[in-house]
Amino acid sequence: MKTLRALLLFAMTALPALSLAQSFTPKSGTEWLSEEAREMQDDEFANPGYFTVDRGLELFNATGTNGKSCANCHGADGETLDIARLTRFPVFDPLTQKPMTLQGRIHACSQQHLGNAPMKYDSKQAIALETFVRNLARGEIIDVETDGPLAPFVQKGKAYFEARRGQMDMACSDCHVNYVGSRLRAQVLSQGQLNGYPTYRLANQRVNAIHQRFSQCENRLRATFQKAGADDYVNLELYLMSRGNGLPIETPAVRF
Ligand code: HEC
Numbered sequence: 001m002k003t004l005r006a007l008l009l010f011a012m013t014a015l016p017a018l019s020l021a022q023s024f025t026p027k028s029g030t031e032w033l034s035e036e037a038r039e040m041q042d043d044e045f046a047n048p049g050y051f052t053v054d055r056g057l058e059l060f061n062a063t064g065t066n067g068k069s070c071a072n073c074h075g076a077d078g079e080t081l082d083i084a085r086l087t088r089f090p091v092f093d094p095l096t097q098k099p100m101t102l103q104g105r106i107h108a109c110s111q112q113h114l115g116n117a118p119m120k121y122d123s124k125q126a127i128a129l130e131t132f133v134r135n136l137a138r139g140e141i142i143d144v145e146t147d148g149p150l151a152p153f154v155q156k157g158k159a160y161f162e163a164r165r166g167q168m169d170m171a172c173s174d175c176h177v178n179y180v181g182s183r184l185r186a187q188v189l190s191q192g193q194l195n196g197y198p199t200y201r202l203a204n205q206r207v208n209a210i211h212q213r214f215s216q217c218e219n220r221l222r223a224t225f226q227k228a229g230a231d232d233y234v235n236l237e238l239y240l241m242s243r244g245n246g247l248p249i250e251t252p253a254v255r256f
Pocket residue numbers: 060068069070071072073074081082085086105106109110113114129133
């Protein structure tokens with residue numbers, strides 16, 4: 001890790017012209033996967049993330065405190081959910097005047113429409129529902145808005161992504177912009193895209209939500225990380241999701 005940082009600092013001083021403004025083409029993390037992992041991802045029967053999709057479907061049909069279920073409004077398999085709208089999250093929420101993530105929408109529906117007590121952000125249940133819902137849009141193209149009222153939040157997310165932090169004094173962008181394609185121990189650095197999330201990780205053998213992945217990366221920088229659902233992470237999700245505009249949704253992807 002120290003070597004990488006030294007390398008980075010060297011590269012940054014040696015190559016001041018290394019431009020971040022070069023034209024950017026989004027690439028899914030799947031591009032850097034081993035063939036075995038890619039095959040696992042593409043096979044619904046081999047991809048362990050589908051257990052979580054199934055669990056999400058069960059919860060979708062389960063009755064809440066007021067006797068209703070998600071399916072009452074959105075169809076038994078979510079078939080009346082508007083798939084195009086699912087590709088646009090996070091969206092601007094006029095009520096809070098802030099961005100709302102897909103999981104945030106699910107929490108809001110659970111409380112307002114089922115009368116349920118609040119679930120924790122990134123609780124197992126919330127992740128399962130999010131995985132199920134996002135899987136409905138698998139293959140659809142991410143289309144997050146970046147102008148209008150969302151613009152200042154996109155900028156905040158970008159600033160967070162580019163700010164150095166932690167004992168390593170590194171920014172997310174150091175690894176996920178400047179060193180894409182380089183090896184870090186056994187892993188190859190990707191662009192840090194979110195199109196496969198929630199994602200099954202072989203490393204911890206469970207489906208990992210977006211904010212969990214953020215804190216895993218911050219943890220390795222020995223930086224203090226945010227709580228799941230915190231404004232900083234919502235803005236970061238907004239920025240990173242919009243940076244993947246044009247990529248297909250691949251939930252649940254498989255990663256190391
Ligand atoms: C009483 C009806 C009702 C119930 C029950 C309900 N929702 Fe919703 N849901 C809505 C409405 C209305 C919207 C649109 C909100 C908006 O656009 O402001 C919505 C929007 C959504 C969206 C965003 C997609 C879209 O079309 O805007 C998702 C995802 C969603 N709900 C998931 C769920 C889940 C998961 C549950 C169960 C925990 C649930 N909903 C329960 C009424 C309901």
